[in-house]
Amino acid sequence: xxFGVVLALVAALSWGMGDFLLQRSTxxxxxxxxxxxxxxxxxxxxxxxxxxxxxxxxxxxxxxxLLAAGGFMVAASVLDFEALKKGKIAVVEPLFALEVPIAxxxxxxxxxETLAWFHAVLIIFLLAGLFLVSVRTHHLRRAAWxxxxxxxxxxxxxxxxxxxxxxxxxxxxxxxxxxxxFINAITVxxxxxxxxxxxxxxxxxxxxxxxxxxxxxxxxxxxxxxxxFSFATSLIPIAIAIGLSESYIALAALLGLLVNGERLVHxxxxxxxxxxxxxxxxxxxx
Numbered sequence: 001x002x003f004g005v006v007l008a009l010v011a012a013l014s015w016g017m018g019d020f021l022l023q024r025s026t027x028x029x030x031x032x033x034x035x036x037x038x039x040x041x042x043x044x045x046x047x048x049x050x051x052x053x054x055x056x057x058x059x060x061x062x063x064x065x066l067l068a069a070g071g072f073m074v075a076a077s078v079l080d081f082e083a084l085k086k087g088k089i090a091v092v093e094p095l096f097a098l099e100v101p102i103a104x105x106x107x108x109x110x111x112x113e114t115l116a117w118f119h120a121v122l123i124i125f126l127l128a129g130l131f132l133v134s135v136r137t138h139h140l141r142r143a144a145w146x147x148x149x150x151x152x153x154x155x156x157x158x159x160x161x162x163x164x165x166x167x168x169x170x171x172x173x174x175x176x177x178x179x180x181x182f183i184n185a186i187t188v189x190x191x192x193x194x195x196x197x198x199x200x201x202x203x204x205x206x207x208x209x210x211x212x213x214x215x216x217x218x219x220x221x222x223x224x225x226x227x228x229f230s231f232a233t234s235l236i237p238i239a240i241a242i243g244l245s246e247s248y249i250a251l252a253a254l255l256g257l258l259v260n261g262e263r264l265v266h267x268x269x270x271x272x273x274x275x276x277x278x279x280x281x282x283x284x285x286x
Contacts, residue, residue: 004235005283007228008244014225016248021218022081029207031081033200034218035074036191037208041219042184042226050181057182062173069166069179070186076163077187079156086152095153097130100246102161103168104239111169113237118285123243126278130249132271164242167226168233176230180223240282247279 025034057063080096100123107113115123170179195201208215225245232241 001236004232004241005244007232008236008241009247009279009283011225011229011232011241011245012248012251014221014228014248015245016251018218018221018225019248021214021221023085025211025214025218026081026085028211028214029204030200031078031085032191032194033204033207034081034215035077035187036195036204037215038219038222039184039187039191041216042223043181043188045223046177046181046184046227050175050178053175053178054181057174057178060174062170065166065170065173066179066182067186069163069170070183072159072163072166073183074187074190076156076159079152079159083152083156095157096160097127097246097249098154098157099161099164100127100239100242102158103165103242106162106165107168107238110165113239115237115239119237119240119282122278122282122285123239126243126247126275126282129271129273129275129278130246132267133249133275161242164229164233165238167230168238168241171230171234176227176234180227180230183226184223244279244282247275249275 022034057066104115104123167179167183170182195204229241229245232245
């Protein structure tokens with residue numbers, strides 16, 4: 001249980017850095033190009049660890065769950081990348097917290113995963129803190145919710161919540177590393193087909209040469225986050241794992257305060273304290 005909590009927090013740290021880097025990458029080279037590189041790095045890195053087990057998937061009944069996880073992950077990633085590319089992080093980031101209740105509801109409905117009442121209360125406090133941290137004054141104006149990227153972020157969060165549940169479910173049925181290798185392999189195949197269809201492979205090679213360091217860091221950080229999350233969900237309840245990992249939203253706000261010298265208004269200060277306290281207590285009691 002303790003190791004599962006640590007892994008969920010590692011995922012939070014990785015995603016906290018990853019969103020900023022993904023936005024830069026998608027704006028520089030595109031959604032599908034970024035998705036292809038990140039997934040390809042995941043396949044290459046994990047192949048030595050799962051090669052002996054991949055062949056057995058052909059006769060494994062859990063293959064259908066893995067295929068569903070891969071399909072949802074591709075759709076969710078493209079939607080989230082497009083939201084980050086077209087919208088502002090400050091506008092779309094609050095909506096990513098929708099992943100927590102979506103994954104929790106699926107875990108409850110499909111695998112009958114229930115939480116102790118104090119776990120549920122702490123997750124509610126965590127979500128409330130993340131909401132307060134993320135929402136700024138301009139979010140309260142109607143125009144903010146009509147900004148580019150908002151609808152994509154909402155739809156993407158629904159798909160990502162389903163993906164997070166399916167990753168956790170697959171990790172329990174099969175193996176966390178095999179799960180992430182298979183999802184990355186599906187992503188590579190779909191992204192490669194898209195790039196070939198749109199004759200983008202030539203420009204992709206040039207983009208990789210120009211942005212090698214950025215793409216390498218993005219690939220490492222994003223794959224580390226998902227691998228950590230998949231192991232965490234095999235050790236602790238899925239709702240708790242995704243709740244802890246979503247604390248990266250508060251972390252991003254804190255980094256903005258410390259690194260960029262941003263000023264937080266009163267409700268954001270309350271939110272960041274509430275989110276970190278809820279995360280800490282949730283981690284300890286788990």
